[in-house]
Amino acid sequence: MNQELVYLDATRMAELIRTKEISPVEVMQAHLDRIATVDPRINAIVTIADGALDAARAAEAAVLSGAELGPLHGVPFTVKDSIDTAGVATQRGSPIFRGRVPDTDATSVARMKSAGGILLAKTNLPEFSYWIESDNLLSGASNNPWDVTRTPGGSSGGESAAIAAGMSPLGLGTDLAISVRGPAAQTGITSMKATHGRVPMTGIWPRAPRRFWHVGPMARSVRDIALAFSQLAGPDGQDAFASSAAPFDAGSGGLPSRPLRVGWMVGPGFGPVDPEVAATVKAAAETLQAMGVQVEHVGIPALERDFALDVFNKLHVMEMKPAFAAATAGRRPDELYKMARTMLALPDTSMADYIEAEQAAERLRDGFADYFSRYDALITHVLPIPAHKHGVDTFVIDGQSVDATYLQGATVPLNVTGLPGVAMRFGTSKEGLPINVQIVGKWHAEATILHVAALLESASPVRGLHPAL
Template identity: 85%
Template sequence: MTSELLYLDATRLAELIRTREVSPVEVVKAHLDRIDAVDPKINAIVTVADDALEAARAAETAVLSGKALGPLHGVPFTAKDSIDTAGVATQRGSPIFKGRVPDADATSVARLKNAGGILLAKTNLPEFSYWIESDNLLSGRSNNPWDLERTPGGSSGGESAAIAAGMSPLGLGTDLAISVRGPAAQTGIVSLKATHGRVPMTGIWPRAPRRFWHVGPMARSIRDLALAFSQLSGPDGHDAFASSTVPFDAGVGRSPDRPLRVGWMVEPGFGPVDPQVAATVQAAAEALKSLGLVVEPVRIPALERDFALDVFNRLHVMEMKPAFAEVTAGRAEDELYKMAKTMLALPDTSMRDYIDAEQAAERLRDGYAEYFRNYDALITHVLPIPAHKHGVDTFSINGHTVDATYLQGATVPLNVTGLPGISMRFGTSKEGLPINVQIVGSWQAESTILHVASLLESVSPVRDLHPHI
């Protein structure tokens, strides 16, 4: 039974614990053993929580005593190492923060604990959460469990690798431009970047530029995303962006009162896309059509007028650099890795370009608003290619040569506009690597995209769900 626990989703683990078929101690021990067995190859885990087994024993006592149990009672979870955890080191991928132990949990961590979850470990990331690979001077490089020569992505790459490899059933990542959805795509798991402000960023660094940063759940099933989001969402009285009181029902998979209208697209507006990836998006669209949804190819003119990645870059450099400059002031050169150095060396955006970018961001929001007048959801790719080899700076994609930042072409529009998006697997490359699709909804419409995702999950053609490591 122990090995079977490793790839059950969090919802099922909670059911088994609640019905006393397994104990929280057994579940936590199984995942700790899995970390010992496979993490030396993957390097996803930065710090194991010393009190995980103690918390599991307390959870077991609560079950046996008949106390009321939270929806995640006894279920272990992991968190990216930029998210504060009381009494457990949070070092942000940098020697500058080596040995830093917070006094309080981030709101997101506290909420999962309040739901009964048990913090198992912290996971790897790039320096300061800034890059599409998870590598840093403090804890090194994470590898993809599907192919150790490839990246599990960034910036939540350690989290995605841990979940994909059976070291954790549920986790927390953060997303500035790609960082929960891209890593999920590179390792074949699922993730949710909710509407901006739905989940408080309190206790997470960096938060500049705050209007683009998100924290969200990563898991192995759509129902786990819904369950976790139901616990994570809502104001906390600290993060002013987290002010939405729109209710959320954790149930997914229910029939709507009318056929949903879904558009799908891969180009133009996102940059070049690998034909295998484009075919997977089209296959997802056709699968939804076969289930009775109204599905058709679409274009969004605003994405063609203003390239969202360019808009993002012009805005966020101005807003990010002061925070980086403050934290690195007076630090030795050998304490900084390549991304901090690169970011600090970027030229400031001129005020004219900054204002132009602000206006372009407004046009993008208006463009999506126009689209969602007629459609309930949008299906796109997450990444233009499957997981790539470590250290690659340029890519040839469908006849075009692009730099690594272009991998964010389909994800960053949701950060610029604040729209919600789900990353979920629906295909496999010729090399046996996962290919995910992205399901985008209107603002506050997480329930709609979770429903669409659950429909896709029910007809997924993917059979090889877990890497053989």
């Protein structure tokens, strides 16, 4: 029964709790047992939340008393260890913040709790959430449940590994350039980076800059992502970017009355892509077409003119270095992991290059605006390759040698432009590893991309697969 419980999605779990078919205590204990069994091999969990079982008992009492229940009542959730959790250590993957315990929850955590969710644990990440692998000096490297010699990605890799391995049904990650979508692709789960500003970043380091940062839900089903997002979205009066009061309709209210128009592409403009990954994107497009969606192979000229990864790097180095410098001031080099040292050693972007990058970012936004004047969604890859071995710095992809930053080629355009994107599994590599696709929508069109994702999920050839642990 425990195995069945830990692989229920959060929506079903909440339904069964509400109808008293399972208890919150039973659910929580099943996940704690699962962590004890599989996490020694995965190393996804950094801290178990004190009082998780007590909170589950209180949730059970509320069910039995007939109290009003939230949509996530009694459901455990996990949180990346860069997101503040009141009374539970938030150490940001760095010895600098060892033992740091916040007094208050991040807005996103508070909203999950208000919906009835129960904090189960904090999950691993790279130092300061800043790399495509989840490894640091404080808690070490996380492993991929599908193959422990491979990474579950970064920076929300501990979160993705925990959910894929049945240690958590639902969680929160952050995304600067790839970090909820890439790990989802490497472990075969589902995640969403919403429109920039839809979910407040309050209570997440760094406070500034945050124009490319997002916090988003991670789960094993599209409907769980929609349910979590419905609780997370909206301004909080503290994050000035989170100013949009545009409502989120989890149903079909935001969809056009005509057939959907969807384009698909794997390049140019994203960098090289493995043929297996490209074939999975094409298969997803063909599946939608067979379901009555109007589908075309497309190109976006703006992505070919301005390579979004280069634009991002020129802007972000200039903006992020001060945050790194402030956090690490006076610290010994042996207290810093490789990405903090790398960031601090990078040369500043020249003012001329910075201004050109700002203009390029505007051109990219305009290019996507032009595309979405004709289409409702875009299907791309998430990563150009499936999950890779630990510690690899250079890859040969479709005959082209690239460094590890190129894995962000199809994800970072959404951070530069602020567009929403869902990552979901739709294929399997010849080595048995997950392959995800990315569904991109226009600004504030989360309902549309979740609908497209749900269509694909309903016809997915890999639906319901879990790693053998």
